[in-house]
Amino acid sequence: MAFAIEARKLTKIYDGKTKALDGVDLRVNPAEVFALLGPNGSGKTTLIRILTTQFKPTSGEAHSFGLDVVERGRDVRKIIGYVPQETSVWADISGFENLLIYSKIYGVPPSRRKKSIQDALSRMGLEEMANRMVKTYSGGMVRRLEIACALLVKPKILFLDEPTIGLDPSARKAVWENLTSFKKEYGTTIFFNTHYMDEADLYSDEIAIINRGKIVKSGTPSELKHSLRSEILQFHLNHTNSNHDGTDGIGEVVLKAVKNLAFVRDAVLSDSRLDVFVEDGESALPLIVEALRSGGVPIERISTKRPTLDDVFLKYVGTLQSGRGEK
């Protein structure tokens, strides 16, 4: 069976110099919720725009259910729904009218039009505000209307570019609850971009992390978390640069010492917190404590933590802010 999305060695270079995608390989199974996770400027939006046939890749190829997105763009457009990151409904007409116009653009037959619109409205919980002008909608309502417009044709794949950006937690939850129930009923493949780790963790079946135009890691949320094969021991240090003439040396020295321990997979020092990644926390703890003591660093508190997706992200992307500016 064909993959819902399959990309091979996809690259995109803007204006002959900015490399937005650098050899992306990607596979998405049908009826899966797939999250593309990455910092700003990592190429998420570029990838989604190539997959939705808005422009061509510089090299490489991509298929949607076996259809080449470059060669057969027209056929691909018939099976996909797409909600861009920016607002994509007209504010000076009502929500119902937006759905009506989109249903005509997408070619929903007149006999089914009314039902499709009613269905999309109720699916997204918008029946009561259908006849209000969109400019009176809240951010969450606008986003739900945009998704409703994409659901009119029951697409096989739904592309969502940062679907919940700028929404408050309850609006985010509402969007996802509506999406999930739609997906359950129609078996739609959902491909979405986000930089909300929790969202990817909660709602996706599969995650790919993209950084600087490359997929750096992919798997199910739990695979990714287990891939760290580690517990995290967090040491809250009380290092006040008492020695080493005011430079931040002591932290670095201790960090190096801890990293040199054979069983330590990795260690990250941020401000006064030292995160140490180990496979077996219980046996590692005393040895690390000893290393810190001999380095002369007082420990205030120790906690242990199972890895979250944040940790996975930090591990593969580096820092949360390593982006090169959003395109």
Added chain:
Amino acid sequence: MTAEDSFREMFAMIELEMRRLRHDRTEIYTRAIQPILWLAVFGTVMSQVKGIPTGDMPYIDYITPGVLLQSTIFVSVFYGLTIVWERETGILKRLLVAPASRSATVVGRSVASGVRAVVQALIIFPVAILLGVRFVHNPLYIAAAFLVLFLVSGGFAGLSIFVASLMKTRERFMGIGQALIMPLFFASNALYPIELMPPALQYIAVLNPLTYAVDATRGLLISGDLSGLAVDVVAIIVFDVVIFAVASLSFRKIIE
């Protein structure tokens, strides 16, 4: 399928403009003020002067077709602003992912703008009657004149979309729009016969699609002289086809 998708999108775009107009008609009324002043003030005063040879046609009658066209072309030339705005939002991206072809989006939006422009002219038309402009008494002629108006407005909307695809920001677009509209009006036969112009300007006027639209509508609305109509309509259709082709080709640039 392709043609069907494309026609569907065109009609949806026309419907969109009509629905927008229904919700908010302010713009249509405020935009009628300037052309009405052209007729009521400029036209009335210049009729007294009799400085411009218009044959036995009163000056206000002479300029009415041009003023009607100016009002509709104003709507069209600034239609690109809507496109620039839709580019800043995600609407254009979304339309590009719809089944219709890209040229359908361009032609559809242009045609929709043409419809809006005709509504604009319909508001000014009765005012011109009240001001004493004597129109030809043949409803077929009047209808034909509005068709010409629609055709040329659609073309200018296409031109505007083309400019929008190059300019991409509101500020730049406004600059070009302003720079375009007045020369278009003055380098045409809207306010005076071409023969009165210096030779250089005459060449521009001959290349100006507005000249042909004015000639056609003046014949249909005022003089009843249709001797130039065929040439005028051909010129306008050529203009439309060329502009739609160019605008469709450059349209994909707008989202990149």
